[in-house]
Amino acid sequence: xxxxxxxxxxxxxxxxxxxxxxxxxxxxxxxxxxxxxxxxxxxxxxxxxxxxxxxxxxxxxxxxxxxxxxxxxxxxxxxxxxxxxxxxxxxxxxxxxxxxxxxxxxxxxxxxxxxxxxxxxxxxxxxxxxxxxxxxxxxxxxxxxxxxxx
Numbered sequence: 001x002x003x004x005x006x007x008x009x010x011x012x013x014x015x016x017x018x019x020x021x022x023x024x025x026x027x028x029x030x031x032x033x034x035x036x037x038x039x040x041x042x043x044x045x046x047x048x049x050x051x052x053x054x055x056x057x058x059x060x061x062x063x064x065x066x067x068x069x070x071x072x073x074x075x076x077x078x079x080x081x082x083x084x085x086x087x088x089x090x091x092x093x094x095x096x097x098x099x100x101x102x103x104x105x106x107x108x109x110x111x112x113x114x115x116x117x118x119x120x121x122x123x124x125x126x127x128x129x130x131x132x133x134x135x136x137x138x139x140x141x142x143x144x145x146x147x148x149x150x
Contacts, residue, residue, distance in 0.1 A: 003049050004033045007059045007074055014076060019113060021137035028137075032073055036061060044070075044101045048093050050077075050086045057081035060090040062097055065107060070098045072108040075117060087120050095124070099150050106150065112142035121146050 012026030036047065041064060050058035058077040065071040072094050077087045098106050108126070110117055131144040 003056070004037065006049070006056055007076070008033055010078065011074065011076055014079070025137040029074060032061070036063065046097055048090055050081070050090055052081055058086045058090055060094055062094040062106070068102070068104040070101070070103040070106050072106055082116065087117070088124070091120060091124055095148065095150070104150055105147055107145065107147045110144050110146060112144055124148070
């Protein structure tokens with residue numbers, strides 16, 4: 001218990017400190033988590049928490065978007081755990097699960113400022129398919145949509 005609250009809290013703290021994003025981003029993560037708890041399909045949707053020495057250091061979620069399309073959400077790796085393969089392991093868990101659940105594609109939304117995440121997505125075969133410039137969460141942003149054919 002408490003894992004979903006941890007995800008919301010750490011997203012709020014980490015992204016405020018690193019990107020200057022305000023409470024609207026934390027609210028978005030809270031809505032994502034609330035939607036998941038209201039009725040996810042356990043056979044086709046899943047959430048993972050990575051731990052090191054019993055302490056949570058990362059999260060990711062895979063949810064159904066369409067019958068054959070899944071969406072990767074809430075990827076976070078704590079600053080103290082970066083560079084240790086946590087992000088790669090979390091994304092790989094999503095990809096493996098998506099294949100097993102019969103999805104044909106995984107999509108995700110990210111931000112151009114998140115260089116490490118973008119590098120990971122590229123290394124794992126995701127392709128950027130769209131994006132837009134705007135102001136979200138109190139800061140100028142360049143949102144991006146990526147996808148991976150399975």
